[in-house]
Amino acid sequence: MRLAYTTAATTAVAALVFLVPLGWSLRDDHRDAAVAEAAERTATVAGALVSGAGEKGVAAAITQAGGVPVVHTPGLAASSGGRADAALIDRAAVEPEPTVEDVDGGVVHLRTVKVGDRTLVVEAFVPDSVLDRNTARDWWLLLGLAVVLVGGAVVVVDRLARGTVDSARNLVDAALAVGDGDLEVRISPSGPRELTEVGYAFNRMADRLVTSRTDERELVADLSHRLRTPLTALRLDAEALDPDDTQIIDLTADEVDRRRGIRRIRTAITTLEDEVNNLINTTRQAVADRVAAEPEDGLCDASEVVRERMMFWSALASDQERQYRVVGAHVRVPVPVARAELAAALDAVLGNVFRYTPQGAAFEVALSRRDGWVALRIDDAGPGIGDPERALRRGQSQQGSTGLGLDIARRVAQATGGSVSIDRAAMGGASIVMLLADADATPKQPSRFGLVGRGRPAKDRDPERRRWQRGRE
Structure with a gap:
């Protein structure tokens, strides 16, 4: 889960880095398109003025341009219907190229036209609503794209990380089981290459531990068998000794002590033989259980x-x-x-x-x-x-x-x-x-x-x- 949160934060930052400049670029494109449209309108009216069309021709050109352009005469009061003041008109009249100026509620595109010895300024107003047209839509689209990118990255990373986390958790559980004494536990290596190699190494380690324990028990059994050889000889020799019955009345004190010694020898040999047999049976049973668990061997x-x-x-x-x-x-x-x-x-x-x-x-x-x-x-x-x-x-x-x-x-x-x-x-x-x-x-x-x-x-x-x-x- 922590990895998912980290991935979401990283992806969100990356989305902001790329999508915010993209949003501003789209906004500027929309404004440039609106200003270019205004420039076309002023060019239409300026063409009518330069061609010497009369008032009807200029009015027709203005109507063709959408009724937005307004013709101003520098040095005089600004014509009605325009947004540019007299100062902007006078400044635009001396500029060889069209200018774009900010005014209340939007921008104006001003174009200077020479008609004989007269200088006229054609104005086209572009309101803010036109400048920002489709900008909000673009921002919402970019926001949705950012959400999709972040969500997709979280889902993909979660799916990829789930296998890694599960593999690591299985490895931890198996290691804890081996630490508790269960040497039969094994894991199925999975996940990234490094975890897979660790899984195979863990299985080999567990096999070596089982083999070492089995070899140790077999060694104990073999050593016990070696003890049985002289022990059996001692028992046979002890059985060949005189009887150890001390209840006979006419025995001397020395004879009673000797027979008691023989009894103690026989008892000690019997006890030792029982212990050796118990040790052999215990170790063999452990080895037999191991063999029963792996019938193919x-x-x-x-x-x-x-x-x-x-x-x-x-x-x-x-x-x-x-x-x-x-x-x-x-x-x-x-x-x-x-x-x-x-x-x-x-x-x-x-x-x-x-x-x-x-x-x-x-x-x-x-x-x-x-x-x-x-x-x-x-x-x-x-x-x-x-x-x-x-x-x-x-x-x-x-x-x-x-x-x-x-x-x-x-x-x-x-x-x-x-x-x-x-x-x-x-x-x-x-x-x-x-x-x-x-x-x-x-x-x-x-x-x-x-x-x-x-x-x-x-x-x-x-x-x-x-x-x-x-x-x-």
């Missing part, structure tokens, strides 16, 4: 995730003297799952292998592709899973844990249209298969491969399907 290379996570778990496998093998993770295998989600699912299954199988039990992680599906299989040489259906239900566990590990894997697989199946592995333990959609192909019915069927004895299953489920690449 929910694509990762399953082979790369397997190699990365096995590099992490290999340290703990070496500490526990576990033999392991990775199969099929040497080529790119794209799946429509966010990288953090697939890594969390694989960590959940491998964590169960390390937690619920004896130290030294071997395991295998294999990737395979067929007919639009990707099978991520984790086999182990542990005791296996007695009730697969119960193990896949959320919150159900046969080992006293939270029972969420396999549910995490199941939800990730189902998000792609696949599933999770549990069977007996060729190594003797459990065989867990995550069936994921292949991002490079259109999946067919997964039941053709025997990877999602449950509840039937192994002897009733198709051997070819079992080879697909447990085969080595």
